[in-house]
Amino acid sequence: MNVSRIVSLDVQSDVSPDAEIISAKKRNRKLKTRSSGLYLVRSGGTYLFQIRLPKRIGGGAGSRPIRVSLGALPHQQARELANALGALAPTLFREIEKRMAGKRGPNSKTAKDLSDEGVADEDWPFDFASVFLKAALYDIVQPPRAPTPAEAEGHEMMRGLVRIGRELSAKQAGQPHDEMIADHAEVLASRHVAKYQAAASPVSISEELYTSVSAPLAPVPYQPLSSPLPEPTPLTQPDTESGSKDKRLISADVPAAFQLDRRTVERPASSKPLFSHVASNYLAKRKSSKSEENKDISIAEMRLNLFAELIGDHPIDTYTATDLQAFIDLIKYWPKDVKCRPAHLTAREIIASNQDYRFETMARKTLEEGYLAVVKAALNSGQVDHDYRPIANAKLFYPDLARPPVHTQPLAKAKIEKVFQTGVASGMFDYAFLPLIGFLTGRRLGLLLHLQGSDFREKFDGVWVAQTSGIVLSDGKWKRVPIKNTASASFFVLNNFLAEIGLVQWAQERGDQFLFPELMRLMRPSKSASSYMGRLFEKAGIEKSRGEVFHSFRSGYIADAGDNNIERRDRKMQVGHEVGDDEHDKYGFRTLTERKARLLASLPIEVDLSMFRGLDFDEFANAKRTLGRKPKATALPKAGGR
Structure with missing residues (x-):
């Protein structure tokens, strides 16, 4: 692994003077032991990158450190990784400071935005920095591979189509645009696609991209129970006299990946065990840790079987966050009461029977902490035994009919x-x-x-x-x-x-x-x-x-x-x-x-x-509780009672 191209030779001078750099140097100076060096400490057999946020963004000597595990590496390799992450620290701190000040770029978020997403106001700089550094470490250790020639041509074709669509949208919105491109969008898009198709076999996505530029996308009804994705409706020119929508490159009516039937969607080849095998071991471990029968185990078993029935039983390392979102999209129709789930019906038939929400559905907390939590735990439980990456940090969306939790309130x-x-x-x-x-x-x-x-x-x-x-x-x-x-x-x-x-x-x-x-x-x-x-x-x-x-x-x-x-x-x-x-x-x-x-x-x-x-x-x-009559109304105090 070669990370020298992004390692700064003078990392410390680039870091803000009020940033707290955590090192074993000061501690080891007293003990007269060898220091791991700047940003780097050792914990057992692994190295950790450590740094504190500057005081101006909520850090300082009294704040908790940001720690990123580098793993069990040779010291020199860990040193290079720590230097590389340290070189990114000034940029990271400036970005946090900018967001705290409310200076928003096209993709930035303020503290309020992060608070709305469930991150506490006082913790978001720490969480933001932790995620940033972990993502940077991943990019350093596993840089993206170079695209194949076919992929490079596909990317180039897509960039051209996106540019044509952008100019066309700007024209329709009355914004500044390139008239040469916008006025001849259809011809340019057709020729652009033909140029790449002439050199290779047709790319399946090209037709969809071309039509998205030349005509509006017709709404495709969502069919959560159908196995294959329905064929796209033929696209026609908009009827301007009837007041139809303007042509759009992006549309909410296109079925998303999570709306496909995840049981039959194509997945990468894998030699890992099936989800059913890993989930069964997960339940067995939970059961063995209990001293008596536990109803939570049987509830977890039911929910995991529901996931396998709706999403399919696939190799454990082929599941993605898309499968979790698809699971949510299906069980948003799952009736809350067991009596509304007839035993003779399959899960999909029960879901189909409640498309009109005749039966009350589950609360947000039940979906998130009940169904999704046990599925995530089972999916991630085989990492040590089977060596695969877990599903983490996915932003999932929950239905608006899922009742929010009722938080505990004080009593007068x-x-x-x-x-x-x-x-x-x-x-x-x-x-x-x-x-x-x-x-x-x-x-x-x-x-x-x-x-x-x-x-x-x-x-x-x-x-x-x-x-x-x-x-x-x-x-x-x-x-x-x-x-x-x-x-x-x-x-x-x-x-x-x-x-x-x-x-x-x-x-x-x-x-x-x-x-x-x-x-x-x-x-x-x-x-x-x-x-x-x-x-x-x-x-x-x-x-x-x-x-x-x-x-x-x-x-x-x-x-x-x-x-x-x-x-x-x-x-x-x-x-x-x-x-x-x-x-x-x-x-x-x-x-x-x-x-x-x-x-x-x-x-x-x-x-x-x-x-x-x-x-x-x-x-x-x-006093004993009895059926059919109430217990004694009051227990009179004895004279000189306790």
């Missing part, structure tokens, strides 16, 4: 109190105390549901905490608590109010018993708990459609802790979020210190919790 003080009053009035322990503990700790519902009495302890003098090991014994079997990450298994601080009313002490007395046994005896405790909490909110007059749900307690806790000057890192540890990948955050304890724990335990409460004082916890815990 009056609504929080109404939920608490309704829960206490129900006489059921889970209705009364799951919302209270969630409100005062910020922890997820699934984790709180699996709490046992032995999980409660006095961590510091007068400071109570709870902590699950992540593995519990239920019905004689060891089961994993549905925690989202390892950080969720750390202890979290209990507000002093829970000890004041005696709930913490009562929980300790229960030992290894679950705090919420009524829900834990159900088939799927976490999902059932979510349903029960939804019913509680409904009884309290709170509408789920507005994003006011149990999870609002968690979001509200994080916001309130921030308002009370609890640092971001401490808030993350309290609610069970990963601390982060920033180098600075990795130092120190991965749990809360005593000083921070005391601050969290004494956070002020601005909601009336008087309904929880003096309650008989045993009476609540012994």
Whole structure:
């Protein structure tokens, strides 16, 4: 690999003076070890290119570094690649600065544009630079091959046709144009194509390009279920008297590649295994990692089979982003409810039956995080075993009828109190105390549901905490608590109010018993708990459609802790979020210190919790749900209760 043609011999002088160049040089100077050199550090057996953004575009010494893996290479080869990327840094920084200033070229994007595409305002320079440098590295390592003589002639023919079409469009739009070309567009296009066809066999695309210049494209109806692409409708001259559209080189009515039948589309030859083989191994690995039957595995299996049925079972390395877009374009008609998908119909027949959207279709989140996510995971799961490139960084489009997600919204003080009053009035322990503990700790519902009495302890003098090991014994079997990450298994601080009313002490007395046994005896405790909490909110007059749900307690806790000057890192540890990948955050304890724990335990409460004082916890815990009648309306507090 020869990259010397783009390596600068004086890289450092070209870089903006306020750009932070990351190197092992300073660190190794103290250790008196050999430095990898400018821009370059070593991590194990691989080299990394590292650089920080300049301060003027959001970087500086305190910012996280941009890292691009160069792979396991000889030092000299890694040095050349690092120099080549470093030489591109000034151009990259100037482009980011220009976009931040809103100076837009024909293909540039401002910060607002990138924000609209899902990139956070404060992160887009970092993400933009990372993608830019990775793409540059790819171009350096694998430069494009030179076109064959036939391809070069085809490119030259296309450039000529595009120029003719551009001048013709400019004339029709009343813009400055070359009259010689625009006035004789048809003749020039015909002769231009004939010149290349005379020297070789006809090129299949030439006829389409010629007609796109000489006449408007007639609309071709989209037929998502047809196998072959329908033959183009014969093109005629526009009827100017009837008010038809002007001639256009580009038209939205031409079927795109993703609208072809991807089961029969021609693909490159491959010796790699089929998608069905790789996807089956992917599911087998997921299943083997679970200690019991998991419904998510069967759901993933159904969705992967749907993809194979609609797109086809091909060699794993022949799939592209076009196949993913085609999958979206088909399942946008997929009914949301299972009852609207008759078992005797094929997937394409079900899709055909809902072309008029008679049945409600799936939400955007289900499409993106449910169907597309598992397909991408399966497609990319065989990279190590079979050595092929994954599908990444594709910009996919989703249908406008796919409902956007309803984001969690904060609960008003009056609504929080109404939920608490309704829960206490129900006489059921889970209705009364799951919302209270969630409100005062910020922890997820699934984790709180699996709490046992032995999980409660006095961590510091007068400071109570709870902590699950992540593995519990239920019905004689060891089961994993549905925690989202390892950080969720750390202890979290209990507000002093829970000890004041005696709930913490009562929980300790229960030992290894679950705090919420009524829900834990159900088939799927976490999902059932979510349903029960939804019913509680409904009884309290709170509408789920507005994003006011149990999870609002968690979001509200994080916001309130921030308002009370609890640092971001401490808030993350309290609610069970990963601390982060920033180098600075990795130092120190991965749990809360005593000083921070005391601050969290004494956070002020601005909601009336008087309904929880003096309650008989045993009476609540012994209440049973029965069919046909409601539980006792209230559990009256005992005199001098806890």
